[in-house]
Amino acid sequence: xxxVTYPDDQVVARLGERFVALRLQIDKHEPVARQFNxxxxxxxxxxxxxxxxxxxxxxxxxxxxxxxxxxLAEGKYRLGRGQTGAAADLFDECAAQWRDSHSAxxxxxxxxxxxxxxxxxxxFGKAWYRLRxxxxxxxxxxxxxxxxxxxxxxxxx
Amino acid sequence: xxxxxxxxxxxxxxxxxxxxSCEEDKPLLLDLFAPG
Numbered sequence: 001x002x003x004v005t006y007p008d009d010q011v012v013a014r015l016g017e018r019f020v021a022l023r024l025q026i027d028k029h030e031p032v033a034r035q036f037n038x039x040x041x042x043x044x045x046x047x048x049x050x051x052x053x054x055x056x057x058x059x060x061x062x063x064x065x066x067x068x069x070x071x072l073a074e075g076k077y078r079l080g081r082g083q084t085g086a087a088a089d090l091f092d093e094c095a096a097q098w099r100d101s102h103s104a105x106x107x108x109x110x111x112x113x114x115x116x117x118x119x120x121x122x123x124f125g126k127a128w129y130r131l132r133x134x135x136x137x138x139x140x141x142x143x144x145x146x147x148x149x150x151x152x153x154x155x156x157x
Numbered sequence: 158x159x160x161x162x163x164x165x166x167x168x169x170x171x172x173x174x175x176x177x178s179c180e181e182d183k184p185l186l187l188d189l190f191a192p193g
Contacts, residue, residue, distance in 0.1 A: 001188060015186065016165030022174040023167055023188040032171060033189055041191040049179030070186075077184040 001042055001060060008063035014070045046073045054080045068098035072107050079114050088114035088123075095134075105131060105138035112144065 002023075005011055015021050026033040026041060036045055036053070046055035055073040075090035091111035095104045112127035128144040135141055168174035171187075178185040 001190065012165045018183060019186045020174050020178045020181065020183050021165070021167055021186045021188070022171060023190055024171070025192055026189050027192060029171075029189070036187070036189060038189040041189060043189040045185075045187040045189070047175075047178070047185040047187055049175055049182075049185070051175065054184070073186075074184050 005061055005063050005066050008066075010067045011063050011070075014067050018074055019070065046077050048077060048081065052080070064098075065101055065103070068094050068101040068103040068107070071098070072103040072110070075107065075110060075114070079110065079117070084114045084118045088118070095130075099134065105135035105140040108135070109140040109144055 006015075024032055026038050026043075033043075036043060036056075040058040042058070042060065044055075044057050044061075045053050047053055054077045057069070061069060071090050071094040075087045075094065078084075078090060079087035088111050091107040091114060094101075094107035095111065098104055108127055108131035112124045112131070115123035115127055125147065128147050131138070131144055132141050132148070168177060174185050174187070177183070
């Protein structure tokens, strides 16, 4: 991450503007590594100021995938803090700007969730139908598919 | 067009990172990495 991904201009811009960032070497910070179950490196976590973990992933990201992942991760952080409007905007940015990235389909799924939590049932449906249209093979489309399979449970929220 | 990107700095400690995350309502990216 430190030789390719973090020096990338877009990564620098995204991290600098929207995140607080910290790197810890696991053998020098063993209690923290244990606390956050760092079973593989890099372990990347997105936390809030109360140390709640909103996102966790393992392994290296190339810059072209890391920038959209940061947008998706911030969206989950905002959603978890009840900032549904900001979350929906971030998910939409991820899905629209980096449509070919591996984060785009998941972002549309979560955009639907954020809109649902805002009481926007129409927007929720539109987001998930857009997910089906733009990413028909994605696992996130399968996870949303109850919407059009006639087995629609009431989303809890 | 010249793009001017924001300065980006790594925090030095977990306490400092947590404090800034609270203060600025920004998510904290924590990278736990292995040497080498």
